[in-house]
Amino acid sequence: MKNDKFAINISHSEPGPGDAGQTGSWRVERPVLDAAKCIPAKTGKESCFLCWMYCPDGVISRTIPPGFDFQYCKGCGICAEECPADAITMVRETESGDETTGC
Numbered sequence: 001m002k003n004d005k006f007a008i009n010i011s012h013s014e015p016g017p018g019d020a021g022q023t024g025s026w027r028v029e030r031p032v033l034d035a036a037k038c039i040p041a042k043t044g045k046e047s048c049f050l051c052w053m054y055c056p057d058g059v060i061s062r063t064i065p066p067g068f069d070f071q072y073c074k075g076c077g078i079c080a081e082e083c084p085a086d087a088i089t090m091v092r093e094t095e096s097g098d099e100t101t102g103c
């Protein structure tokens with residue numbers, strides 16, 4: 001029997017650009033995903049997504065595989081720390097080979 005007295009209300013933030021605006025120009029490191037290790041990428045199933053959940057700026061997409069919005073990722077490394085499969089490595093911008101950061 002349903003008991004509304006004990007209904008649980010939770011808050012959930014939708015991913016979006018960070019409050020600091022576009023951070024890609026000053027980021028020192030960026031996350032790089034190894035899809036061979038990423039759980040949803042390996043299994044093809046929507047699972048894990050701890051990176052998406054913990055990213056403080058909401059710039060990781062809940063997709064298979066997860067994607068990063070590098071215009072707003074600030075390079076904090078939390079996603080890499082929280083990934084249970086060690087699928088994310090933080091790489092210095094100068095070594096990433098990506099010319100889109102403005103660094």
Ligand code: SF4
Pocket residue numbers: 033037038039040041047048049050051052066082083084085086087088
């Ligand atoms: S936390 Fe790691 S394994 Fe999980 S979805 Fe993100 S990258 Fe993939």
Ligand code: SF4
Pocket residue numbers: 030031054055056057058059060068072073074075076077078079080
């Ligand atoms: S490094 Fe990871 S956790 Fe930090 S802002 Fe970028 S995507 Fe989000």
